[in-house]
Amino acid sequence: MREYNPKNIEKKWQDIWDEKGTFHASEEKSKPKFYALVEFPYPSGQGLHVGHPRPYTALDIVSRKRRMEGYNVLYPMGWDAFGLPTENYAIKNKIHPKLVTEQNVARFKSQLKSLGLSFDWSREINTTDPEYYKWTQWIFLKLYEKGLAYKKEASINWCPDCKVGLSNEEVVNGACERCGTEVSRKIKNQWMLKITEYAERLIKDLDLVDYIQRVKIQQKNWIGKSEGMEVDFKLNGFEEALRVYTTRPDTLYGVTYMVISPEHPVIDKLKEKIENMDAIEEYREFASKKSDFERTEMAKDKTGVALEGIKAINPVSGKEIPVWVSDYVLMSYGTGAIMAVPGHDTRDWEFAKKFELPIVEVVAGGDVQSEAFTDIENGTMINSGIIDGLSVEDAKVKIAEHLEAQGIGERTTNYKLRDWVFSRQRYWGEPIPMVYCESCGWVPVPEEELPLTLPEVESYEPTDNGESPLANITDWVNTECPKCKGAAKRETDTMPQWAGSSWYFLRYIDPANDKELASKENLDYWIPVDWYNGGMEHTTLHLLYSRFWHKFLYDCGIVPTAEPYQKRTSHGMILGENNEKMSKSRGNVVNPDEVVEEFGADTLRVYEMFIGDFEKSVSWSENGVRGCRRFLDRVWRLQEILVDGEEYSSELESSMHKTIKKVSEDFENMKFNTGIAALMGLINEINSVGKINKAEYRTFLSLLNPAAPHITEELWELAGFENMLNESPWPLWDEEKTVDDVIEIAVQVNGKVKGIISISKDASAEEAHEKAFDDEKISGAIGDKSVVKEIYVPGKIYNIVVK
Ligand code: ANZ
Ligand code: ZN
DSSP states (O other): OOOOOHHHHHHHHHHHHHHHTTTOOOSOOSSOEEEEEEOOOOOOTTOOOTTTHHHHHHHHHHHHHHHHTTOEEEOOOEEOOOSHHHHHHHHHHTOOHHHHHHHHHHHHHHHHHTTTOOOOGGGOEETTSHHHHHHHHHHHHHHHHTTOEEEEEEEEEEETTTTEEEOGGGEETTEETTTOOBOEEEEEEEEEEOGGGGHHHHHHGGGGSEEOHHHHHHHHHHHOEEEEEEEEEEETTOSOEEEEEESOGGGGGGOOEEEEOTTOTHHHHTTTTOTTHHHHHHHHHHHTTSOHHHHHOTTSOOOOEEEEEEEEEOTTTOOEEEEEEOTTSOTTSTTSEEEEOTTTOHHHHHHHHHHTOOOOOOBTTSOTTTSOOOOOTTOBBOSOGGGTTOBHHHHHHHHHHHHHHTTSEEEEEEESOOOEEOOBOOSSSOBOOEEEETTTEEEEOOGGGOOOOOOOOSOOOOOTTSOOGGGGOHHHHEEEOTTTOSEEEEOOOBOOTTTGGGSHHHHTTSTTOSSSSSOHHHHHHHOSBSEEEOOGGGTTTHHHHHHHHHHHHHHTTOSSOSOSBSEEEOOOOEEOTTSSOOOTTTTOOOOHHHHHHHHOHHHHHHHHHHSSOTTSOEEOOHHHHHHHHHHHHHHHGGGGGEEOOSSOOTTTHHHHHHHHHHHHHHHHTTOHHHHHHHHHHHHHHHHHHTOEEHHHHHHHHHHHTTTSHHHHHHHHHHTTOSSOGGGSOOOOOOGGGGSOSEEEEEEEETTEEEEEEEEETTOOHHHHHHHHHHSHHHHHHHTTOOEEEEEEETTTEEEEEEO
């Protein structure tokens, strides 16, 4: 027997698969389909990280298993290649970002290939390819046509280091997601996408899909649906009322002052009457420098100025209250004005303490002078006029009806979600296909002229005043108005990196189509994606954006389903040996190439699946890698004890069925680690029996194949088995043979035998309970009486006491 040497076999099988197109999805649509998707990588200069193969191998396992089960599987891969790191590298090294991208893609691709992942490489896509971004631009034009893309002067998050506008989603704890620099504000004219129009559907349609719970929760929290009321407060001596948004109209009697945002337009309208306009202007200037994050941070000291000369009237108590300007109220949420209830809202309380404003208790139970009492959902109203003595719940309804009857309030819904800032002042992105004409305004580039390609430029560096480098290419900028044929200028902003990834899963379905983004026939067959796995860090960005675009395309009649992904799962991170995040600066980065070189791709694959619970973060362990290699060495040596036999032997029969069941179920349920552990357990048993027959060997290799495709294919060939292993059917199990020594035990209800159940002699109490309560005679005997006690004596009897 030859020794196990992955170097001799891994490349060999990869070439065979490539040559035969083994993993190409078929155009033939009679078979059931399975569309597995993993997030396509950003081809960074660092090359593949050991974190990448974890999700890729996981869905590779499922894809390989499904092919063996007879599915037509689409498991594609491509490159999300626009973006800042490449551009920054290009600027620094004076090389075109296109070349940087090409080099990085080549490296990533050869790394992925060396792992034996069963991607259909014939469908590879790249978001920076004009034939691809033609359709990204086309979708933008559709959005524009339907009124969902608009240009707006907006105060945006600005990264002074990257010189780029950021969406709220790209700001993490007040800092730029990419470079960590503190984000400031800048007024810019930006393209915006109306994702808010889809807010409700983006929440509601989560009911249609099978996402892991934490993903659904994060999506909902990000959209942030809030139900409350808008209430008008009269301003003393003025026509105009000040409208607030509140989720707690029940606390209306506890309102002791109001707060408006520094940007609130009412300030300018009341300018003449405000006695301290200088101080207000000064405060506005001060607030304009802060990001929304800084402004709303709980821990920050509260600041503000009262509007002197202005008073508001509490609409239920008739009391006069002051109006303050403070930056903890944002213009972009609700109405930009609030009614402050310091007794029951922490931020209002801090503000009231600082500026010595009255604090009134309106829900009983706390000590509002020393702390805001916020735990009030089940409280009772006090000091509250017409709602005094009511529960909070009833008070909300009564006050709402009262305000609505008087025409000074209405129930409304608000969302935290903001429209998507879609402009970037950078070079390396999709040009936004719009032209500005002095007489016609914004005019879309005609569809036939797409793709609108990036021009060649000398320098990719953004200008300091925040214009895109494209603004300097006058040849490109100056153009003709598509409408009036007069002189016009092109938009010089480009799209954000999230654009290309918002629809890429559709392009894999028909990657060479030059008439449509994908044919209807293909979309009808493949969509939705059956299983999409990706990082939790993409839950509020990419996942939300792509669901939005998909819904939009659904409304346009282009895609067949309201949701793009039927199932969404997420993997944990791989950390360094010391349990810290792997990073260059910590010097704890493990390079997958080196692991493949030393141990083989199959070992890396098995290890990454065996390392721990797929959903949890785990730390790398070289000992663990060695352990997995030893397991594969033992698999290799099974050849030595291979004997004839086309039926499972009596010694191994039950274990074979149990393992098939376990591995089949675990691989479908993301329990890759326990699936592999079952195979390790089986090999121990085989070794203690001292032989494995051909039937058993076929099954064993088939079960291990999705995780370790090279070694198993080689052993299959060495054994002289028919066909290739990946073309063989997935093994089936016989449920009865998975049950150990079944015995019958009596079930008594209040001391009388009411039924007999068949159960394994060492079944757990839960299993026994389930069997007993499933039995019609026994459940009939229990009827609607309540169970007070259950006693299970394994192998003997199950007693139920009812009353
Ligand atoms: C009175 C009140 C009493 C409030 C109370 C809360 C608790 P969510 O649930 O996040 O929607 N608010 C409204 N608009 C705001 C803005 N533009 N900037 C900052 N805060 C704003 O929060 C809604 C609550 O946040 C509203 O209900 C309002 O304060 C405040 F015991 O009104 B509440
Ligand atoms: Zn024109």
